[in-house]
Amino acid sequence: MKIATVHDELKKYFGFDQFKGNQEAVINNVIAGNDTFVIMPTGGGKSMCYQLPALMQSGTAIVVSPLIALMKNQVDSIRGFSEEHGVAHVLNSSLTKGQTEQVKEDIRNGITKLLYVAPESLTKEENIEFLQGCDISFYAIDEAHCISEWGHDFRPEYRNLKNIITAIGRKPVIALTATATPKVQGDIQKNLGMDDAQVFKASFNRPNLYYEVRPKTEHVDRDIIKFIKGHMGKSGIIYCLSRKKVEELAETLQVNGINALPYHAGLDAKSRVRHQDAFLMEEADVIVATIAFGMGIDKPDVRFVMHYDMPKSLESYYQETGRAGRDGGEGICIAFYAYKDIEKLEKFLHGKPVSEQEVGMQLLQEVVAFAETSMNRRKFILHYFGEEFDEENGPGAKNDDNSQHPKKQFEAKDDIKLVLETIAATNERFKALPIVNILIGNKTTMVKQHKSDQLDQFMKGADHDDKYWMSVIRQAVVTGLLKKDIEKYGVLNLTEAGKDFIKNPKSFMMSEDHNYESTEGDDDIITAGKAGGAAFDETLYGMLKDLTRKVAKEKEVPPYAVFQEPSLNEMAMNYPTTLDELKNISGVGEGKAKKFGKPFVALIQKYVEDNNIDKPDDFVVKSVVNKSGLKVYIIQSTDRKLPLEDIAASKGITMEDLVCEIENIVNSGTKVNIDYYIESLLDEEQIEEITEYFLESDSDDLKDAHEEFDGDYDEDELRLMRIKFMSDVAN
Structure with missing residues (x-):
């Protein structure tokens, strides 16, 4: 068939004059009857590669696709280009008996050119028997990475496609x-029995996308709101890993005047379709979603994609960020990173088959490496997909945070060696934290129990803090000098490369300022943003600090029990002049606003008037009313003296999440009585000793308390005591 004819058909069916990239070569290869493998980034026009050949040939092309929403989207699109309604059909369990018969009738009569099926539908004996008697033109396997367990969206049912075909x-x-x-490419070809297929691989580079990774602090919601308000009216997607976080964040955005909707698999089908359509029709600016959202979403003008949580693999990250700027315009991709999120993902791997754990761990280490790298992020991503990139002159070379703000590097060879030697000296029995405690000279119970304080390495790393050594350990894991034993919940083991490094140390460069564990809020607007943020008012902050000390003295409590530094920081940015505004400052809440707030809002009001200050009202993050009743349930349950483990289990949350919730309740000014629980852990003298410490200390930092007591109490015990103390004296 002549190339001109293919161009004519393109114009006839789709109205385009030109093909994109290597679409034309792919289509000619399919029409010639050859097996074809297409690797093409999101927005590159993959669907055209099988739609046009199907329309041009006799018979029906079977298109295997993983999502009903995606299939419906494509079928509606194809029907828009044809006068024949039956030109494309979906065959799945959602059809009535009559609809299924109509689909089969259209296929028998040669009307249907594209039949979209999920792999589950294709395995049904009745469908196989029916299709055996039909004229099949070819098979298109969309989202083919689902075949590979090394892919980011592995689906076991895809593994059987070769036998069904x-x-x-x-x-x-x-x-x-x-x-x-x-x-993944090799895995796909092997599993589909298409080793001899011609491979068409487009470049993975999306020059218009800007990549940035930011520390995930306690102010992440505020950072997101600031950014969106600097891009009002523009479309964006925010990805979260849990349905609960999707709901919470969508509500928080809504009450802060942002037109946002949630999307996750837990919503009923009607709501999902309604929210997706609202986003596509620009009735909503922002979709907050789990990974259930996005496959096949053909919205060209998504201007930003944010990751509230880091995804499980770089493939997921690449595909999700690929939904930004598909029209070639602005596409800002910002991910918020904290290593504790990665540790949560590691925990999800427990109990899975060993091979699956190993794959999952390897994929997660790539995500950590990407988040913590100081190299050009585009180069990092492209290298991962087997593509070379010139970070000086390549398309979009400087369009990432590391290129725009290069980080200073230093030689860490000796520090890496010290970590590896410490792990060897402790017979590879510890996780990261005990290793760090040995290095900085922290005599915890575990360290003393194993006599690790007698090792040569004890205190050898005391010139750096624990965060630094955690970062060194992560870098050693990422570069393959260490591995985590998932079966033993993250115990660190030396690899052969690690053992060799101890004998023959090599240069190992690390970046200076990767403080991804910071809990301080970052008061600048996200760097890719265009709007100016509220400036931190140092004069007001100093006045608020003095007032805090004065109020604390009057109430006979430590200053931090009145308002903590992050809250004062936020007051010095947002100038709350009423108790209603004050309670929306993070760490304040209604109880504290009532108890301590009057002199603070009076001071701020006077300061604002005296200095003629315009308040940045739109950057005060309003909190969402807790509709879940969890707060009420916790207060009622603790009043009834139920064990905390039972309260957590009854709500399906972890103990850590429960303790966080109790902390939030207490910090917002409500008393919670957990004395009964603490008394089951500690005796009277111990409780008195810890209470006295918090009363006299200038800081409520748990690490300081841990050091003060020389490891006699673990952090969980101290945390519960801090909650009791705050509840007793501050509320």
């Missing part, structure tokens, strides 16, 4: 994916 009758196969590392 053989059962129906082998015809040419075109496999398509937006993300495939060389390893």
